[in-house]
Amino acid sequence: MDSDGRFAPSPTGSLHVGNLRTALLAWLFARSQDARFLVRVEDLDAGRVRPEYETEQLADLRALGLDWDGPVVRQSERTPLYAAALERLDAEGLLYPCWCTRAEIREAASAPHGASLEGAYPGTCLRLSVAEREARRAGGRPAALRVRAAGARVAFEDRVCGPVEGLVDDFVVRRNDGVIAYNLAVVVDDAEQGIDEVVRGADLLDSTPRQLWLGARLGLTPPRHAHVPLVLGSDGARLAKRHGAVTLAGRAALGQSPEDVRGELAASVGLAEPGERPAPDELLARFEPEGLAAVVAP
Numbered sequence: 001m002d003s004d005g006r007f008a009p010s011p012t013g014s015l016h017v018g019n020l021r022t023a024l025l026a027w028l029f030a031r032s033q034d035a036r037f038l039v040r041v042e043d044l045d046a047g048r049v050r051p052e053y054e055t056e057q058l059a060d061l062r063a064l065g066l067d068w069d070g071p072v073v074r075q076s077e078r079t080p081l082y083a084a085a086l087e088r089l090d091a092e093g094l095l096y097p098c099w100c101t102r103a104e105i106r107e108a109a110s111a112p113h114g115a116s117l118e119g120a121y122p123g124t125c126l127r128l129s130v131a132e133r134e135a136r137r138a139g140g141r142p143a144a145l146r147v148r149a150a151g152a153r154v155a156f157e158d159r160v161c162g163p164v165e166g167l168v169d170d171f172v173v174r175r176n177d178g179v180i181a182y183n184l185a186v187v188v189d190d191a192e193q194g195i196d197e198v199v200r201g202a203d204l205l206d207s208t209p210r211q212l213w214l215g216a217r218l219g220l221t222p223p224r225h226a227h228v229p230l231v232l233g234s235d236g237a238r239l240a241k242r243h244g245a246v247t248l249a250g251r252a253a254l255g256q257s258p259e260d261v262r263g264e265l266a267a268s269v270g271l272a273e274p275g276e277r278p279a280p281d282e283l284l285a286r287f288e289p290e291g292l293a294a295v296v297a298p
Contacts, residue, residue, distance in 0.1 A: 003197045003224070005030030006038040007061070007068075008186070011054035012045070016246040018201070018231030020064060021265045025228050026199035027066045027280075028287045036069040038193055042186075044075045044179050060248045063258035065280040073193065075185055082180040085188050085218055086173065089147065094217060097143035098125040098172070099136045120169035121146065145174040147214065154209035159226035159289060161202065166209030173214070187211050191220040202227045226289065231268070 007023045009015060015023070030037040039061070043049040058072065089095050098121075105121060126148065128136070136143070147170055155165040173184040190198060205227040212222050251261050259277045266272035271286050278286070 003030060003033040004036040004038070004194055005197050005199055006040055006190070006193065006195050007066075008040040008042050008189075008200075009057050010042045010045070010048075011050060011057060012048045013053060014247045014249065015057050015060050016231075017248075017251070017261060017265065018246075020060065020248070020261070021231055021268065022199070022201050022228055023061055023066060024064060024262070024265055024283075025226075025269065025292070028283060029197060029199045029226060029289060031284055032287045032289070035196070036194075037067070038070060038195070039068045039072045040189060040193070041072055041074045042182070044185060046076070046179075060258075063248060064262050065258075073189075075180075075189065078185075078189065078192075079180070081188050081192060082185055085184060086145065088218060089173070092217070094148050095145050095173070096126055096148060096170075097133070097136075098146045098170075099139075099141050099143050099176075100124050120167065121171065123170055126170060142176040142178075144172045144176040146170040146172055147217075149210075149213060152213055154212050156208065156212055156222075156225065158205070158208075159197075159224060160229075160292065161205060161227050164205065164208065166206060168210050168213045171210050183207060183210050183214060187215045187218065187220065190223055191215065191218075195223050197224045197226065199226045199228065202229050228292075 005026050007026045009019065009023075027037050039058070041054055041057075043054070061068075086095065100121075104124070125133075125136075125143075125146070149168040149170050152168045153165060154168055155163065158164050171183055172181045174180055189195075208225055208227070215222050248258060248261060262280075263272050263275070263277040266278055266283055267274050267276065269292060271283050272278050
């Protein structure tokens with residue numbers, strides 16, 4: 001099968017070296033198979049995105065020597081696609097409104113007979129009577145939209161993490177402020193753009209069963225997945241600003257060039273020796289997806 005891939009950052013801040021390693025690996029997965037590599041900007045959350053971050057992120061990718069095919073796609077320009085997906089789900093009776101706050105969800109999930117999966121929605125609003133729903137609508141609080149997943153279980157084979165199985169709860173596909181949720185947007189976008197292989201950070205592994213379930217409900221062909229480990233700070237926690245110079249700009253202030261950073265990232269996944277600065281083409285010649293799984297599998 002084809003293995004067209006993508007990198008899809010959110011322009012809500014600077015990319016750190018963990019994000020950049022994921023981008024490098026996604027590029028290597030695609031280019032090593034003579035496939036397309038696309039860049040998609042996930043900018044639906046208008047309250048948090050900033051145009052200057054998008055400009056900076058794209059410049060950082062170029063500085064690392066990563067190229068991509070076609071124009072950059074922005075989710076904010078694709079809302080009709082998401083609306084059509086919601087209409088299809090609604091026509092199949094798979095959506096229902098939810099007025100729960102996060103605090104109410106936490107309280108319900110911690111109660112006896114609550115959600116059996118940490119973070120899963122316990123189905124509170126699904127069980128409301130017609131009168132109770134009308135009362136909540138009259139109360140003026142806007143509702144989110146959730147899917148009726150009925151506790152489905154979805155299994156798949158990840159190219160890095162191996163076999164994975166997860167429970168699909170009634171997750172949100174449209175937030176109560178009207179913003180399309182990540183799980184819906186990413187499924188629609190990957191299918192519409194012809195993405196065959198999704199390479200992304202392992203922090204998104206748990207969301208994949210939801211996305212595969214949703215894609216099946218929308219009649220979409222599922223992509224393959226490769227969830228790569230996150231870069232951690234010196235304290236073993238997920239990399240963040242508190243760990244110091246974690247961006248290209250921060251590394252530049254310490255005298256490191258983008259080539260130095262690329263070499264460091266390559267060395268962290270067994271594609272270079274410490275201190276080596278291989279060019280992107282050299283990394284392509286060395287890259288084997290199966291070898292990556294052996295080096296960096298969690």
